[in-house]
Amino acid sequence: MIELKNVSKSFTLHNQGSAVIPVMAAASLKVAPGECVALTGASGAGKSTLMRVIYGNYLAASGQVWVGDLDVARAEPRQILALRRETLGYVSQFLRVVPRVPTLDVVAEPLLAVGCDRKDALDKATELLTRLNIPERLWDLSPTTFSGGEQQRVNIARGFAYGYPAMLLDEPTASLDQKNRETVLSLIEEAKARGAAIIGIFHDVEARNQVCDREIDVSGFTPGMAA
Numbered sequence: 001m002i003e004l005k006n007v008s009k010s011f012t013l014h015n016q017g018s019a020v021i022p023v024m025a026a027a028s029l030k031v032a033p034g035e036c037v038a039l040t041g042a043s044g045a046g047k048s049t050l051m052r053v054i055y056g057n058y059l060a061a062s063g064q065v066w067v068g069d070l071d072v073a074r075a076e077p078r079q080i081l082a083l084r085r086e087t088l089g090y091v092s093q094f095l096r097v098v099p100r101v102p103t104l105d106v107v108a109e110p111l112l113a114v115g116c117d118r119k120d121a122l123d124k125a126t127e128l129l130t131r132l133n134i135p136e137r138l139w140d141l142s143p144t145t146f147s148g149g150e151q152q153r154v155n156i157a158r159g160f161a162y163g164y165p166a167m168l169l170d171e172p173t174a175s176l177d178q179k180n181r182e183t184v185l186s187l188i189e190e191a192k193a194r195g196a197a198i199i200g201i202f203h204d205v206e207a208r209n210q211v212c213d214r215e216i217d218v219s220g221f222t223p224g225m226a227a
Contacts, residue, residue: 001032002197003031003064004028004029004050005028005063006028007028007065008061009027022223023223024050025222026221027221028063032197033196034195035198036188036199036200037199037212037213038199038200038208038212038216039216040215040218045219046218046222048170053065054067055090059073060072068083087166088165088166088168089159089160089168090170091156091168091169093155093170093174095151095152100142100144102142103139103141103142103143103146104122104126104129104140107158108161110162114162129154131157132156132180132184133153133183134150153176160187165195165197166197167191168198168199169199171201171203172184172200173202173204189211
């Protein structure tokens, strides 16, 4: 479902004489449906960069980035937008939404975007917000006014509302209390059970051991260290 073949990535520092900084070389991995793979490595090793290459935020310099039958490295913008809408979900650490949109609508939006009935979408949003312990009195308010922990849980609810065939998770249990942490781990297990291919960054070692089938150390993709 997700496969990288010999992917490289570099950054050009235009404000420093157009110096080119290579950050990734010969990155290859494969994640099957129903599998959760953890990216590991020291801070700065390239875990987040790799996720952004898969999501299409960063353009790979070379290689192939397959999500389903689309090579993200060569896809047109409209194809990437369709991929994000229908196939590839991304639960980041930060909530980015349009201000003044009610929380219930924020969570339901991924379902509405694929043509789901509005009542069904709102029912699913209600279920997830309840599971993640967001008080009902907040559902009609914009989540931009919420605490950091509440925003994180809204972001998780939004990310799991639609059954994406592939998912990217960036520290999904960070800063959560034990009850909400267990709920998130249950959501990951449920996504795996329905066949989602998942790549995640988990600094929470216990969470990683519970939901991940294997680990990939991205340090091996660092230029000069790649096999």
